[in-house]
Amino acid sequence: MVAFIQPLGRLYSISHCLKSLVIKSNFDTQTAYKKIRSILEIAKSSASTRALMEFDNPPPSDKAKETDDDFAIVLELSEDDLHFEKKKKLLQNKGFNPKEQVYLNSSSGPDWISTTLKVMLQIARIIQLDEVELYFGEDDACSSVEYYSPRNEVEALNSILLLLDISLSSVTCMQMNVLQELREAIIGMIRDFGEKNSVKTKILENHSCGKEECLLQWGENNGIRTRLQIAYVKGAGRGAIARENLNVGDIAVEIPVSTVISEELIRESNMFHILEKIDGISSETMLLLWSMKEKHNYNSKFKIYFNTLPKEFNTGLSFGIEAIMALDGTMLLEEIVQAKQHLQTQYDSLFPTLCNDHPDIFPWEVYTWEQFLWACELWYSNSMQVMFPDGKLRTCLIPIAGFLNHSIYPHILHYGKVDPATNSLKFCLSRPCSEGEQCFLSYGNFSSSHLLTFYGFLPQGDNPYDVIPMDFEAEQEDCTEGNPRLDRTTHMVRGTWLSNNHNIFYYGLPPPLLDYLRRAKNPMLQTKSLLQSNLENEMEVLGDLLSTFDGMMENLGETDPNDRENASWDVRLAEEFKDQQRRIVSSVLNSCHKGLRLVENELRKCMNEDTRD
């Protein structure tokens, strides 16, 4: 996403001990290439130096069993991980260390592969958790989490595969057999996971793809290699379809840097010397202004690419007034209004000044507000963040790869780093894609509100990143000066159907939120035992949540009975989004009601016991 929109704040209010509940969209930033990743490390005792790849001797108790074929893989949570402490705690709750050795012993029994992989996968899943997944990850030792999110699962399986591949190069023959067996099992798990979650694409045969084929030909002439073809697909414009069966690790598309639209181009243009003098202008904004003019340049190197771009993008930024009003009761209304206002302010700060001062370089008919909005939508919905060999992250438009649609079950997770050896971007598969199947990318771990605003669609399936963030502000006594101060904490909820744990003290709701509310009510309560005081506190917490979410549901109103089929594209999208919000809020309300019944039951038992005593 281009960096000229700031995160936007949104408001709700909660009664009782909490002063206010401010809801913010602070989990939507494009983190994929900025985030410091946890690394998985493998250890080998025979190596003279401890490097990324080492093998460890078995622990003393296992010494008797030590053979040439007894060896361990170490899965390590990097201390550089942004969430190191939380992940370490979660690992420890499940009985693992942040640096865990998993012994590979093929003679330990017929189930050694599934037992070993189960352990490795549990650890790898936690290491690969992102901020939202970690927040919702159950934190008690008893609940065994099967999986956190489709992205996390594919990421965790691929990280184990990478570990095995790294280690294959330096093992004995017997150890190689063991690793190969594990590797095949992992590939099988990735395939099974993909088959269970495959998204059926309807290809629209009656649409011609002449312009797209011209671009593929242009790509071939310019060194782009692709195993994808382009077709119109139902509900998503164009999409990229596998021409042949593609396996994990295969490259679906390879794009030389010379065919990428990035800030280098603006430096070569005649508008650079004017734009560079504008205070605080970002390279993304310069590039956006460049692209507005370049799409009319008949001699442009990228003319064929510009020819394939839609006339309209239909993102949330183009929502008309009726659609915006249809969002009433959701936080998205304010977000879209603010985003549009922000763009209008940006436009007004540049135009008509640039057109008046340099009419030959910035012709007014090219730099209208409508054209500016079109370019913003182009850059928001089609650009990718790319890490170049010089270590700089640049926002780029990437011909052909730009046809890849987004999915919650993506085939391609990592694509944003230029391979310095080939000076190209490689789009490698993290799960297989069969011939004729649509190949999907992950645009990032985005909520539906973000995807609607900046990309103009709502993804199919349960989006684990559809959260309702909640910022709590609680007044605290300042010990040193006796002045009250505001403590701000961020929590969130999402559809409680995504949780595995609906037992008492959990109810499918996020444990960190519940713990925070419990402590806010009664800082002395420490345990989740069935004591009367705990249960009474629990009733209050659930009661507060119930009244907050009841209010949200009331604000959302009833489903619009009007015929959606005949509604305009934007009103239909707004109504669909609102339905999703209702579903989330309704699931929270159900969980609170069920929770209250559970707690009441236990409280009754508690009181009966007291009267018997």
Ligand SMILES: C[S@@+](CC[C@H](N)C(=O)[O-])C[C@H]1O[C@@H](n2cnc3c(N)ncnc32)[C@H](O)[C@@H]1O
């Ligand atoms: C990078 S482009 C992908 C190619 C695009 N479909 C096209 O025809 O040019 C991103 C745009 O594709 C569409 N898109 C991507 N993923 C989608 C999905 N899962 N469902 C519906 N539309 C999608 C949205 O319009 C989005 O703004």
